[in-house]
Amino acid sequence: INIKITDRNGTLHEVLVPTDMSMNLMEVIRSYEIADEGTIGVCGGMAMCASCQVYVDNNFDLPEMDVEEDAMLGEAYHVQENSRLGCQIPITAQLEGLEVTLAPYP
Numbered sequence: 854i855n856i857k858i859t860d861r862n863g864t865l866h867e868v869l870v871p872t873d874m875s876m877n878l879m880e881v882i883r884s885y886e887i888a889d890e891g892t893i894g895v896c897g898g899m900a901m902c903a904s905c906q907v908y909v910d911n912n913f914d915l916p917e918m919d920v921e922e923d924a925m926l927g928e929a930y931h932v933q934e935n936s937r938l939g940c941q942i943p944i945t946a947q948l949e950g951l952e953v954t955l956a957p958y959p
């Protein structure tokens with residue numbers, strides 16, 4: 854699937870992501886080196902650090918947040934109405950065309 858990710862410097866990255874690798878969006882951002890190592894996925898994808906926070910750009914219909922994600926975003930910095938945690942968004946075929954912008958490092 855094609856995903857567009859704007860990094861923390863404002864550079865747009867268009868990435869082609871396989872859907873059969875059980876990855877989440879945080880892992881995609883790491884593996885494509887869209888954010889410096891150590892500034893994304895700090896908690897290892899446990900919804901406990903918000904270093905993977907993204908803003909969803911195009912009113913995309915993502916799966917609902919669970920309580921852990923909602924609670925972490927309740928405490929994190931730079932949270933907007935369209936904030937999500939990348940580590941809590943599994944890559945599926947439904948994400949084709951998703952556009953996100955990385956939030957500033959917390």
Ligand code: FES
Pocket residue numbers: 879893894895896897898899900901902903904905906925938939940941
């Ligand atoms: Fe820590 Fe997503 S990697 S909250």
